[in-house]
Each structure stands twice: as structure tokens, then as C-alpha cells.
Amino acid sequence: MDFLSIDFGAFIAKGGVLVIPILICSVLAFAIFLERLIYYARMKSRGTGLAQSVVRLLAQEKDEEALNTAAQSRSPMGRVLARAIDAKACDRETLETVIVNATEEEVKDLSTHIQTLATIGNIAPLLGLLGTVIGMIKAFMVIQEMGGKVNASVLAGGIWEAMLTTALGLAVALPTMVAHSYLIGRVDRYEARLQSGSVAFIKHIGQQHNRR
Template identity: 75%
Template sequence: GVTGYIGAGRADQARELVQGSGSPMGRVLAAALDVADHDRETLETVIVHQTDEEVRDLSRYLQALATVGNIAPLLGLLGTVLGMIKAFMVIQEMGGKVNSAVLAGGIWEAMMTTALGLAVALPAMVAHGYLVGRVDRFEAQLQDGAVRFIAALGRRS
């Protein structure tokens, strides 16, 4: 792999390997190879910057998913309130003589919007939690790969 090529002093083969991969790890290591001859601080800065960029790219839709998960119950609550307002308006229009069938329409609307809001929010929040965990694990893998790369640079012939 890349660390083997680096350890053996074969930076050109390492560069070909990482540039051909098209993966986030490949892009991090390609950026690191570009500054491999600089001081360690520069190398680490470039690796941290590129890793952050890759994590940002992987996380780009997570905020939207979280927003959907957070707003859906509020929209359901809004529908509940509007449905109950409708039910009370019917009671007022009928002069207090409640027709349960007409009243049920407003209550049904209220309960349906609550259910729909929760039906959207629950899977969105589960998916968000799962994807955040995946991004976190991937970030740890990128950092681990970068540490192994730096160690291989220190061992090169």
C-alpha cells in the first residue's frame, strides 16, 4: 500500500496509487504527498485541512436531514392546532349543538397531521444518527491513515 511505498522510498508509486483511488483517503494522502518534503507542522496542517474538507463533504446533507427531523413534528403540531381550531369553530357555528360527525372531521385532521409529522421525523432522526456515526467512524479512519502515513515518512529510506 501507500505506507509500504513511502517506507521504501517509492513516493512516485505512492502518488500514482492515491491519485488513482479517487477516495477521500486518497485525496488526504495526495495532499500530504504534495508537502511530504516540508516540515512536519506543515504536513500535519495540510492533513488536518484536507481531512476536515473531506468530512465536510461527507456531512453536507446531514444538517438538512436534521432540520427535516426537527421541523416535521412542529408541522404536525401546527396541523393539530389548526384541526382543533376548526373543530371549535364548528362548535361555535352550530351554537353549541355539537354534531359529532362534523366535529370528528377537525379532530381527525388534527390527529392525522400529528401522525404524519412523527412519521417523517422518526426515520429522519434515526437516519441522521446513523449517518453521523458513519461520518465519525470514517473521520477516525482518515486520521488513522494519516498517522500511519506520517509514521511511514519517518521510516523511509
């Protein structure tokens, strides 16, 4: 059979009803991956060099301008620094608690929908396996109805149709899990940047307190 001449509409239709949720999973996974890529690209451009700018303004005792710069960036780093500036008059322990909580909230926001990708990656092959089991049950029911007098072509046709859902499930799961791992890596890098900016802020506040 020439692979390029396959009618993929009919090919997929032979997989049974479970092909539909598998295809829905693939569309949903692609949409989530694309949305997160666009979101991260916007956040990266907004937060570049922000921590250094805010610390520099604070060093010049321009607290109000520093707060406005952080707030107007509309970035995870900006929101963390804005909350840190509001709490900079507090003791060191309270300030660190505020920064940690703000960072955790931003990381949670950055991770939005990523767990859904992991779920899709887990259920897609299971849906495919379920489709295969259902297909095999139907094949053996046909064998029983025909009294065991089944030629090889009839049996082979039923089996490959049953296996089709497993192939589709794996085809969806593999790139989905790769996308999930990639996005997790992006979140980890953003978290590291937030922590780096927070350390720079805390270090500056500590130097100010020492001068006093």
C-alpha cells in the same frame, strides 16, 4: 374501522394542506439517506487498504507511484494522502496542518446533506403540530357557527382529522432521526480511518527523517 380497508389517498387528503410539505419532507429524507448510503459504499471499496499501500511504496522510495496510487483511488483517503505526499518535504508542523485541513475537508464532504436530515426531523413534527392547531381552530369555528349545538360525532370527526397531521409528522420525523444518527456514525467511522491513515503516514515520514 378496519385498518386494512382504509383508502389512504382519502385518509391523507383529510389532513389538510400541510400534509403535502410533510410528504415532501419524507421523500427528501429518503432520497438523501439512499444517496449517502450509495456514496459511502463506493468510498469504502475505493479506499480499502490504501494507506498501507501508499506507505509501502514510500518506504521503497517510489514517491511518484505512491502519489499516483493515492490520486487514482478517487477516495477521501486517497485525496488526503495525495496532499500529504505533496507536503512531505515540509516540516512536521506544516505537514500535520496540511493533513488536518485535508481531513476536515473530506469529513465535510462526507457529511453533505446530513444536516438537512436533522432539519427535516425537527420540522416534520412541527408541521404536523401546526396542522393540528389549524384543524382545531377550524373545528372550534364550526362549533361557534353552530351555536354550540354540536353532537359528539361531528366534534370527534374534526378532532381526528386535526390530529392526523401530527401523526404523519411524527411518522416522518422518527425514521429520519434514526437515519441521521446512523449516517453520523458512518461519518465518524470514516473520519477515524482517515486519522488512522494519516498517523501511519506521519509515522513513516518521522522514521525517514530520523534515518537521515
